[in-house]
Amino acid sequence: MSSIVRTLCPYCGVGCGLEAVLQANGSYKIRGDRAHPSSLGMVCVKGATILESVGVSRLTEPQWRRKLTDDFQPIAWEEAFNLLVEQLNNVRQEYGSDAICFYGSGQLQTEDYYVAQKLVKGCLGTNNFDTNSRMCMSSAVSAYQASLGSDGSPCCYEDLELTDCAFLLGTNTAECHPIVFNRLRQSHKRRGDVKLIVVDPRSTPTAAVADLHLAIRPGTDIDLLQGLGYLLWQWGKIDEVFIQQHTQGFEQYVQVIQNYPPEWVAQRCGIAVDQLVQAAQWWGNAERVLSLWSMGVNQSAEGTAKARSLIDLHLLTGQIGRPGCGPFSLTGQPNAMGGREAGGLAHLLPGYRQVENPQHRREIEDFWGLKPGSIAPQPGRSMWEIVTGLEQNQVHFVWIIATNPLVSMPHLERVRAAFQQSPFTVVQDAYAPTETTAYAHLLLPAAQWGEKTGTMTNSERQVTLCPQFLSPPGSARPDWEILAEVGRRLGYEAQFRFATAAEVFQEFVQLTQGRVCDYSGLSHERLARLGPVAWPCPADTSDGEAVRVKRLYLDKQFATPDGKARFAALRSQGVAEPPDGDFPLVLTTGRYYGHWHTQTRTGRIPKIQKMHPEPLLAMHPHDAEKLGIQSGDWVRVRSRRGQVRVKVMVGEQVRPGAVFLPMHWGELWGVQQAANELTHPQSCPISKQPELKACAVRVEREGKDDFRV
Ligand code: SF4
Numbered sequence: 001m002s003s004i005v006r007t008l009c010p011y012c013g014v015g016c017g018l019e020a021v022l023q024a025n026g027s028y029k030i031r032g033d034r035a036h037p038s039s040l041g042m043v044c045v046k047g048a049t050i051l052e053s054v055g056v057s058r059l060t061e062p063q064w065r066r067k068l069t070d071d072f073q074p075i076a077w078e079e080a081f082n083l084l085v086e087q088l089n090n091v092r093q094e095y096g097s098d099a100i101c102f103y104g105s106g107q108l109q110t111e112d113y114y115v116a117q118k119l120v121k122g123c124l125g126t127n128n129f130d131t132n133s134r135m136c137m138s139s140a141v142s143a144y145q146a147s148l149g150s151d152g153s154p155c156c157y158e159d160l161e162l163t164d165c166a167f168l169l170g171t172n173t174a175e176c177h178p179i180v181f182n183r184l185r186q187s188h189k190r191r192g193d194v195k196l197i198v199v200d201p202r203s204t205p206t207a208a209v210a211d212l213h214l215a216i217r218p219g220t221d222i223d224l225l226q227g228l229g230y231l232l233w234q235w236g237k238i239d240e241v242f243i244q245q246h247t248q249g250f251e252q253y254v255q256v257i258q259n260y261p262p263e264w265v266a267q268r269c270g271i272a273v274d275q276l277v278q279a280a281q282w283w284g285n286a287e288r289v290l291s292l293w294s295m296g297v298n299q300s301a302e303g304t305a306k307a308r309s310l311i312d313l314h315l316l317t318g319q320i321g322r323p324g325c326g327p328f329s330l331t332g333q334p335n336a337m338g339g340r341e342a343g344g345l346a347h348l349l350p351g352y353r354q355v356e357n358p359q360h361r362r363e364i365e366d367f368w369g370l371k372p373g374s375i376a377p378q379p380g381r382s383m384w385e386i387v388t389g390l391e392q393n394q395v396h397f398v399w400i401i402a403t404n405p406l407v408s409m410p411h412l413e414r415v416r417a418a419f420q421q422s423p424f425t426v427v428q429d430a431y432a433p434t435e436t437t438a439y440a441h442l443l444l445p446a447a448q449w450g451e452k453t454g455t456m457t458n459s460e461r462q463v464t465l466c467p468q469f470l471s472p473p474g475s476a477r478p479d480w481e482i483l484a485e486v487g488r489r490l491g492y493e494a495q496f497r498f499a500t501a502a503e504v505f506q507e508f509v510q511l512t513q514g515r516v517c518d519y520s521g522l523s524h525e526r527l528a529r530l531g532p533v534a535w536p537c538p539a540d541t542s543d544g545e546a547v548r549v550k551r552l553y554l555d556k557q558f559a560t561p562d563g564k565a566r567f568a569a570l571r572s573q574g575v576a577e578p579p580d581g582d583f584p585l586v587l588t589t590g591r592y593y594g595h596w597h598t599q600t601r602t603g604r605i606p607k608i609q610k611m612h613p614e615p616l617l618a619m620h621p622h623d624a625e626k627l628g629i630q631s632g633d634w635v636r637v638r639s640r641r642g643q644v645r646v647k648v649m650v651g652e653q654v655r656p657g658a659v660f661l662p663m664h665w666g667e668l669w670g671v672q673q674a675a676n677e678l679t680h681p682q683s684c685p686i687s688k689q690p691e692l693k694a695c696a697v698r699v700e701r702e703g704k705d706d707f708r709v
Helices: 050-054 077-095 110-124 138-148 158-162 178-191 221-234 240-246 250-257 262-269 273-285 303-317 336-342 358-368 383-391 412-420 479-489 501-510 524-530 606-611 621-627
Strands: 004-008 017-022 028-032 100-104 129-131 165-169 195-199 212-214 289-293 326-329 397-401 425-429 442-445 454-457 462-466 585-590 616-619 634-638 643-650 658-662 695-701
Touching: 004 462, 028 050, 077 100, 077 397, 077 442, 077 479, 100 110, 100 383, 110 129, 110 336, 110 358, 110 454, 110 479, 110 501, 138 303, 138 326, 158 178, 158 289, 165 273, 195 273, 212 273, 221 250, 221 262, 221 273, 221 303, 240 303, 250 303, 262 273, 273 303, 289 303, 303 326, 336 454, 383 412, 454 501, 462 524, 479 501, 501 524, 616 621, 621 643, 621 695
Parallel strands: 100 129, 100 397, 165 195, 165 289, 195 212, 289 326, 397 425, 425 442, 585 658, 616 643
Antiparallel strands: 004 017, 017 028, 454 462, 585 695, 616 658, 634 643, 634 695
16 A cells, blocks of 8 residues: 555545545545645545544444344344345335335445445345435436436536636535635636626625625525526527527527516515626626536425526526536535436436436346346335335335435434334444434444545546545445345345456446446546546547546537437426414525534544534524524524524524524434424425425524514
């Protein structure tokens, strides 16, 4: 092992390159990898402190208990595998394969994802493999698919420096994707002529440096986007040649946007007409417009429609398929992209194939050496459908890998009750306890980042090899190895003859050949030699070509049957649960700079705990005054589903009528402080992504429950 290991930060989808540098005492230090094309040596506090979390609170051996009220007992792997095979066979026999569900994570490496798809969708014959990407960016997946013909972000990070107008919608990039923001901000400051527009109901650190902050009412994103479209169309700031040659649906789009005149839009969004006009002028006059979006768009009951309406603006103005422009979805997790490409959502198969497509199923069955009809023809259960399946006694086996749904899912009380009645729950994780391990019958210890070799793909499609340089604790094993062993024991020896992660990857990339996400020119050996490589990278790609910056659709040929992109032409619906007399405020949830998701790692790092010791409810002075509340006061926040007890931070970070709470706190880190006690599961009908960003709440001063806003 070299004294410097080049790898990738395992937190967010920015995908910063890290170097683990061996010290004289045998330990490692982390620093940014200057040669990594995505991050150029930069890291944020999470990446810089990653090693502090690796050895803490680890699950080191399999553990089992018959009932949730029993204590866990350590067992050998042999016993654990026997249990798994027995349970899987019993459930299949008694209830059929659809009673078996898996829930994975964007923390998994592509090799883990691929082996899981082969096991679940191929060998077990159910598409019930969903991941926490469902909660994160499945709306972006649906939108790219519907508008451009395929998933896959067209842009790359170099566009952050090339754009003349950056339009940030529903993304607090400064805190949630800090190194992407650094690159954009540096260019914004250096060039002086770049316009930065931030659309967010909150005054985030991202909005603080914007040239224009549109603090729209929660749920009015589509009104704003169609209002911008209306102005651009009225002014003739559209690309007629592009529209005519490369799109479909323009006429319907024009019919829709005519319903969004500026005065109406401004009033509906709660902004000034001048602000709307200014944003439209900057978009319309810019040579290159880049839009960035993340959870503020995706986590919505109209998430796909929001993302598609944003893409519509790019189609209207021809702002796609050129350097410096395009619609760019920032993924939340480090390998959300690799997971998508390996088929890691309940409606997908490897290589961006769809389970509903008979030809796609046949291609995969042939390649996996399975008989025709092995893969079920309908999409599997999304995570919320797994919960409802437990409620209705239709799900009898759940295997959760590297994620913590007992904090991250909406309506937690209902999720807890569902898992309480789960007949058999497996939790495979690096860490214990988590809020989810409390609902497990079987715990499986997983090797994590640094302890196993695999690849991850970031938001700009860069694939980075992450080699093992640490020993896993106890008997922890790589996720893909555990899944492959179960496959062999179920009788699929030929399908799971992998000896190394490199062999898994080698098989996976063959399934991407000729697809939009073509990895077929990649191997672990090549990634070790060249460093990160962005896809598409077809098999005949030279080394020089492999490492160049890549964008999709430079030839304006989209991935639809006729090569044309599709206008969506959609109308706004607003939030699924609007405020009313009983619950007069809109709660929006989000993230703090230092913490990651449910604190499984960052809660165990003292420096980060010190930065963010507790969740604070951000509230506008106008609303706080009505309640007689000051910063530091304790309040109870109630929704129709539950309540939390938190301290208040009064300030103009949120607009009147809205409050904000971070989502990082579960029962392990604070009593009654989980934001998802309050949120609801209503989801986008296309992406099935729940609306975690908006629900109706009321705030009560602690001890004065009759005093309401
Ligand atoms: S920006 Fe994301 S990928 Fe980069 S160091 Fe921070 S958490 Fe890691």
